[in-house]
Amino acid sequence: MSEKSLIKESEGSGIIDLKGGSYQPGLSFREYRFLERTLDTKLPVVNSSTLKAETTIDMHALVHPDPEHEEKKEGKRPFVVGDALHKAVLEPDYLEREEDFFVRCPTTGLDTKAAIATRELNPGKIIIDKDGKVLDEARRMRDAIYSDAKAMYWIDQARIDSTPYSELTGVCADPEGEFIRKIRVDLCPGLRPEENIGDFILDLKTVDSSKFMPRRFWTQCRDFGYYTQGAYYLDTDSIIRTGSINNPREHFIIIAVEKTFPHKVIVYKLMQKRIDEGRDTYQLRMAMLAHALRNNEWEGLEYEGPYVEI
Numbered sequence: 001m002s003e004k005s006l007i008k009e010s011e012g013s014g015i016i017d018l019k020g021g022s023y024q025p026g027l028s029f030r031e032y033r034f035l036e037r038t039l040d041t042k043l044p045v046v047n048s049s050t051l052k053a054e055t056t057i058d059m060h061a062l063v064h065p066d067p068e069h070e071e072k073k074e075g076k077r078p079f080v081v082g083d084a085l086h087k088a089v090l091e092p093d094y095l096e097r098e099e100d101f102f103v104r105c106p107t108t109g110l111d112t113k114a115a116i117a118t119r120e121l122n123p124g125k126i127i128i129d130k131d132g133k134v135l136d137e138a139r140r141m142r143d144a145i146y147s148d149a150k151a152m153y154w155i156d157q158a159r160i161d162s163t164p165y166s167e168l169t170g171v172c173a174d175p176e177g178e179f180i181r182k183i184r185v186d187l188c189p190g191l192r193p194e195e196n197i198g199d200f201i202l203d204l205k206t207v208d209s210s211k212f213m214p215r216r217f218w219t220q221c222r223d224f225g226y227y228t229q230g231a232y233y234l235d236t237d238s239i240i241r242t243g244s245i246n247n248p249r250e251h252f253i254i255i256a257v258e259k260t261f262p263h264k265v266i267v268y269k270l271m272q273k274r275i276d277e278g279r280d281t282y283q284l285r286m287a288m289l290a291h292a293l294r295n296n297e298w299e300g301l302e303y304e305g306p307y308v309e310i
Contacts, residue, residue: 021172
């Protein structure tokens with residue numbers, strides 16, 4: 001195994017080794033989330049969610065998550081619906097082959113003991129409710145995206161003169177040598193030098209109706225760290241493909257679909273200045289985390305006096 005091939009062969013087939021790291025198609029979102037349990041490294045693994053935290057003590061909790069807490073998060077309905085939507089849009093045959101890719105749990109709730117046991121028995125599959133309502137939601141949102149010409153323009157762009165790649169798990173060493181970077185790319189054009197690399201990475205987001213429209217979506221970007229995510233994904237993809245952080249694709253595209261009927265769709269492109277802001281933010285937070293790990297000094301919420309009035 002080469003130094004850059006951190007993903008073990010046993011975790012799946014078709015590992016794509018590139019100049020600075022590797023991509024793995026075919027892993028479920030659950031396998032991606034828990035990938036650090038099996039990576040061939042002792043370095044801490046950082047993803048964009050880690051870098052949304054504002055203090056090092058919060059980042060530490062994300063780098064070293066509590067397994068029981070993570071299992072409960074797996075059962076949150078937005079996680080499951082989002083996972084099913086990605087399959088529906090990016091790999092539509094999944095929904096037509098339910099038995100191969102989904103398992104209905106014995107309960108309606110997805111955070112029950114029965115649901116947790118079902119996930120443990122089926123690590124590569126998406127666990128859905130017993131009535132299949134999750135798949136119904138995913139189909140409705142998929143149909144809305146497929147009916148939107150502007151959304152389909154970007155999805156089709158990944159197929160033009162290139163090999164489209166969807167739901168890729170990407171891993172590489174950080175240039176500073178203190179972390180392993182991990183990303184989950186929803187859709188992009190080519191990866192290899194002989195392919196048409198294209199100039200964008202595409203991300204699907206389900207959004208509450210109250211935050212969906214442009215005048216409010218920027219608060220969603222701020223509160224959920226989309227600017228940080230965009231910069232981190234573009235830079236990490238650059239390292240994986242070229243061995244350098246200095247060759248990022250140009251655009252980070254978000255296809256936002258409303259969670260509830262009528263499932264409106266809007267395509268957003270992060271402005272360059274927002275990507276630059278996100279880059280400054282994530283690089284600062286990585287430096288903070290590296291310092292904390294080296295010196296065992298953890299910054300939390302500090303305040304004067306015995307309490308904070310709210």
